[in-house]
Amino acid sequence: MGRCTRDDLEAVVEAAAWAPSVHNSQPWSFALDEDEIILRADTDRRLRAADPEGRELLLSCGAALFNVRTAIRATGCEPLVRMLPDPDRPALVARVRIGPAGAVEEETKMLREEIPRRRTHRAGFIPRPVPPRLLDLLVKEAEREGARLTPVRSVGAVRVLAALTSAAQDVQAQDRSFSLEMIRWGRPPGSRHRDGVPADAYPQQARRTYPHFAQRDYARGQGWGDRGDQPMATQTGVVALLTTGGDTRADWIQAGQALQAVLLHASAYGVCAAFHTQLLEFRHLRDFVREELCSPEFPQMVMRLGYPVRHTRGVRRTLPDVLEQA
Known part of the structure; x- marks a missing residue:
């Protein structure tokens, strides 16, 4: 399982939950199965009026999956992703196995630090152009x-x-x-x-x-x-x-x-x-x-x-709220 411990995997799940979602609905759940992280779509949190096909739900889960990959790489391990692995279980978005250990790139460290810092903005921006x-x-x-x-x-x-x-x-x-x-x-x-x-x-x-x-x-x-x-x-x-x-x-x-x-x-x-x-x-x-x-x-x-005037605070569900039994 590389160098990832149970605590490491729980930290990965916590990081994954900082992904963006429409209305901050957080339409996902996770489970740990030995050396795998399981990502599921939580269809009870799907926006039934705005998102009847579940497109926005799966965009949100995709963002969470990127966080999983980034957080695993930040531990020095490699994520091995199977996306939509079971056609009979449409809510199963991905299974991510922990691969061999390796060096952690500086870019990975930077992205991992930004996961809980990133914020969605809901206003205009200051007059500073994006380079x-x-x-x-x-x-x-x-x-x-x-x-x-x-x-x-x-x-x-x-x-x-x-x-x-x-x-x-x-x-x-x-x-x-x-x-x-x-x-x-x-x-x-x-x-x-x-x-x-x-x-x-x-x-x-x-x-x-x-x-x-x-x-x-x-x-x-x-x-x-x-x-x-x-x-x-x-x-x-x-x-x-x-x-x-x-x-x-x-x-x-x-x-x-x-x-x-x-x-x-x-x-x-x-x-x-x-x-x-x-x-x-x-x-x-x-x-x-x-x-x-x-x-x-x-x-x-x-x-x-x-560029915003300032960053707003973010709220996310706790680990027990999003981590289920495999």
Whole structure:
């Protein structure tokens, strides 16, 4: 089993749970089986209105899988991954066996340190441009994981994505099923829940950017949110699309791994991502984006990259909450 102990494997699971997920729903569970870590999708946490096919769920599990691989490598061992190993068990995302020991690269150490530091952003950015060399690095990291990250250079295309995001947000706000999901995952001030979106994870009054990308209304008119002044947070940032050549369950998991690789590398340079999944939660809007902006690839994530005014706190379920019996 290389040099990995039971404590090492539990630390890997704790790291995996810091992956991003829509509404911070954390739709995963883990188990340890001798020298293997088992990653399962927790379908009880799937967003049934927004994500009926489980695409976003598997993106989240893919991000958790990248964390597993990174944390194992940081112990000096090698992760040996079998993705979707049993067709009769669709919730079984991966089995990761601990391979031979080896040297730990500096990049692996850096990424491992960023896992609990990375934060999802839910506002505008300060007027500091993301360096082109960093964007080039993020593009290469996504490619290494089997996906494509494309910074959207066209001002017109950015306006289209912003308009579609706002339109999707407005439609979802009128839909009872979507609204109930928001109620489930939007946490009030002082909540002790270790999942969902805390009330201080977004500004009480977000500054509008141009073009403006609509944010989820977790406060639901209750006046929740961080009251800190953010006069500098007026920039949209770099809008980027994460795409894959296929659109199978394996592609969704691969996209999640690529997403987390991008996010951790960005975090190491102080850059955060804001996610805008609203338009991709409508099939016809997702098809439109694919045909007009991504053809022939499938859009898996719309995001904005930039420098935040400050980082928000993160909440995650504890190890006993996510670690089950094999």
